[in-house]
Amino acid sequence: MKKLWLSFHYATEGLIQALKSERNLRIHIFSAVIVVIFGFLCKISSVEWCILLLTIGGMIVLELINTAIERTVDLATDKIHPLAKQAKDIAAAACFIFAIISVIIGLLIFLPKIT
Numbered sequence: 001m002k003k004l005w006l007s008f009h010y011a012t013e014g015l016i017q018a019l020k021s022e023r024n025l026r027i028h029i030f031s032a033v034i035v036v037i038f039g040f041l042c043k044i045s046s047v048e049w050c051i052l053l054l055t056i057g058g059m060i061v062l063e064l065i066n067t068a069i070e071r072t073v074d075l076a077t078d079k080i081h082p083l084a085k086q087a088k089d090i091a092a093a094a095c096f097i098f099a100i101i102s103v104i105i106g107l108l109i110f111l112p113k114i115t
């Protein structure tokens with residue numbers, strides 16, 4: 001039980017650390033709050049809530065993984081290396097693609113409700 005509590009504690013520490021250092025993560029969380037408020041205002045359906053929450057969660061999780069990859073690369077080398085660049089840029093590309101898909105999902109859910 002203590003071990004389970006400790007893993008929650010470490011995860012919370014990781015989240016706080018990422019929130020302190022990563023501007024993009026703060027932007028995603030701010031956007032998520034706005035989208036959730038819109039969800040309530042537009043009275044979206046249960047299925048739409050599920051899709052929206054999965055999208056929000058996916059974006060935040062990807063940003064956290066991207067941050068972890070950045071940290072790991074920085075720990076592995078402080079020298080300029082093409083593989084370090086690839087690792088960081090590919091992780092950033094994953095976030096970028098998911099962000100585009102998230103915007104499309106947001107438009108598909110909200111556009112019909114406000115037009």
Ligand SMILES: Nc1ncnc2c1ncn2[C@@H]1O[C@H](COP(=O)(O)OP(=O)(O)OP(=O)(O)O)[C@@H](O)[C@H]1O
Binds near residue numbers: 081086092
């Ligand atoms: N050790 C390295 N070797 C080669 N290129 C690197 C290295 N570290 C970072 N880069 C590259 O320099 C650019 C800026 O990287 P940086 O680590 O500042 O992250 P970032 O992309 O600005 O992301 P964030 O704003 O989330 O920290 C990226 O293209 C990255 O791939």
